[in-house]
Amino acid sequence: DTAVSQTPKYLVTQMGNDKSIKCEQNLGHDTMYWYKQDSKKFLKIMFSYNNKELIINETVPNRFSPKSPDKAHLNLHINSLELGDSAVYFCASSHGLAGETQYFGPGTRLLVL
Amino acid sequence: AQSVTQLGSHVSVSEGALVLLRCNYSSSVPPYLFWYVQYPNQGLQLLLKYTSAATLVKGINGFEAEFKKSETSFHLTKPSAHMSDAAEYFCAVRINSGNTPLVFGKGTRLSVIA
Numbered sequence: 001d002t003a004v005s006q007t008p009k010y011l012v013t014q015m016g017n018d019k020s021i022k023c024e025q026n027l028g029h030d031t032m033y034w035y036k037q038d039s040k041k042f043l044k045i046m047f048s049y050n051n052k053e054l055i056i057n058e059t060v061p062n063r064f065s066p067k068s069p070d071k072a073h074l075n076l077h078i079n080s081l082e083l084g085d086s087a088v089y090f091c092a093s094s095h096g097l098a099g100e101t102q103y104f105g106p107g108t109r110l111l112v113l
Numbered sequence: 114a115q116s117v118t119q120l121g122s123h124v125s126v127s128e129g130a131l132v133l134l135r136c137n138y139s140s141s142v143p144p145y146l147f148w149y150v151q152y153p154n155q156g157l158q159l160l161l162k163y164t165s166a167a168t169l170v171k172g173i174n175g176f177e178a179e180f181k182k183s184e185t186s187f188h189l190t191k192p193s194a195h196m197s198d199a200a201e202y203f204c205a206v207r208i209n210s211g212n213t214p215l216v217f218g219k220g221t222r223l224s225v226i227a
Contacts, residue, residue: 004156033215041201041222043157045214055212090156097207101147102215104156 003027004105006091012111013081021076021108023091031055032074033092033102034066043090049074050097086112115140115206119218127226132176132191134221136204139185146187147205147215148178157203163187174198199225 004025013019025032033056034046048056049068063079074091091105120135138144145164149157161172168180178189187204204218 041151041220043203043217043220045216048212048214050212056214058214092157097212101159101162102157104149104158106156107154 004091004093004103006089006105006108008108009106010109010111012113014113015081015083017081018077018079019081019110020078021089021091021110023074023076023105025072025091025093025103025105027093027095027103029093029095029103030071031094031097031100032068032071033094034074034076035090035092035104037088037090037107039087046089047074047076055097081112083112086110115144115208115213115216117204117206117216117218119202119204119221121221122219123222123224125224125226126194128196129193132189132194132198132223134189134202134204134223136178136187136189136218137185138187138204138206140206140208142208142210145207145209146178146180147207148172148176148187148189149203149205149217151201151203151220153200160189160202194223194225196225196227199223 031050033048037043047066052068065077068074088107092102094100094102116139118137147162148160161170163180171177207215
């Protein structure tokens with residue numbers, strides 16, 4: 001009964017390929033997020049959805065396209081993968097915004113060769 | 114815009130010693146402040162948070178943090194380090210104004226020496 005789950009856990013692919021990462025939460029939250037953690041452990045928000053509506057888009061290249069089919073799912077599709085996209089991608093969810101606790105998934109480790 | 118500075122990318126303490134991880138924030142309005150912990154190859158887990166109630170906040174695993182507005186600080190402490198505390202610790206800030214993101218510090222790696 002994992003709260004926030006991500007698939008796949010590991011993803012190794014070639015430059016130029018297109019890949020997707022899926023995220024699901026069973027906490028009944030209305031807000032979901034994608035974060036990128038680089039090799040130096042720096043964690044930065046990419047996108048946030050509230051009730052399936054995009055509310056935060058932090059200057060991410062438009063090769064990255066999030067999709068939220070319902071409040072429990074937030075998927076991330078990446079086109080034309082580049083070496084610099086190699087990172088750990090975390091999904092998170094919360095009930096509302098601001099002071100609410102965000103619950104994180106286990107991460108997807110993406111390596112672009 | 115809000116920001117967070119964590120002093121020291123790596124802190125090493127002996128088992129049983131005091132843990133002190135420093136966090137200073139910058140915010141134009143009263144902030145919400147968080148400490149998260151990340152164990153190797155895992156996601157982040159909330160340790161504690163300050164949301165304008167009591168300034169001394171107690172969290173899980175014996176950690177606590179004190180919000181000091183005059184010093185713009187939210188340092189994390191634990192009286193006695195345990196080997197299992199070895200992890201990466203992140204301070205984060207968010208303001209209650211529109212759709213603002215949670216902004217993380219660069220993290221502090223805590224090592225505990227037996």
